[in-house]
Amino acid sequence: MGAPKQKWTSEEEEALRRGVLKHGAGKWRTIQKDPEFSPVLSSRSNIDLKDKWRNLSFSASGLGSRDKQRVPRPKAPSSSPSPSPQLLLLSAPNNVAEASPPEDCEKSPQDDKTPSPKYSSMILEALGELKEPNGSEVATICNFIEIDKSYKLTDSYAKRALAPMKDPSLKKKDSAKSSKAAKGLGQSSPALDAAEAAAMKVADAEAKSHLANEHMMEVERIGKMAEETESLLELASELYERCSRGEALTILQVAHREF
DNA sequence: ATAGGGTTAAAA
């Protein structure tokens, strides 16, 4: 009758997140046995890991106006539908592209369910599934696509996003900004400017959310966010180019329709 | 061993 409730610490939560990112969701025993997470999660069982991950996912997924309560309350709602429109950080420049296939003209339309592995769709799906109030990190999105969707990314987006995370000998945030210019993705193009602005905007939004909503959750996460800004720039650039071509198209429409 | 459902304690 001792333990009232053993709340999860930030260390344990972070360990769980990393464990899931490394081994994948579902391998709770493997994560718990992992020598890196064992010392932190020694007091937690595989079931605890699963439950905690479920709570985290549900908290991130529920968000705002999904289900009022778990039970269909018989009481009449006091006329408060609370629509809560979805907020999108992505903003298409000014392209008007309808639902037209990217560039395939000889591909046979086998089924409409899995038309083509479009990045925008998967990213949107990941965002819709995760739906974190603070915004999903690019690494999380990549991992979601690779793990939950069992889709292997041909590009090395995930690797690029995870590379700085695995390498402990990486610099801190102050190098992020200069990195962008020094990186020199190619040449000075409007895409770079917009992508950089978007990246900064996302970072600022995340930081604000963290500070405004509650106390800072984890200092490590903020630092990681700064590191991933670099990777985010590349992803944003890619997205911008695709948007400009009209390939991403219905981002707003899809978001509006909801999944 | 994992996924899901259900219960209970604590916080808002």
Place this chain on the structure above:
DNA sequence: TTTTAACCCTAT
């Protein structure tokens, strides 16, 4: 009170 999170039980 409602909501959230840790805990517990059971079926696969």
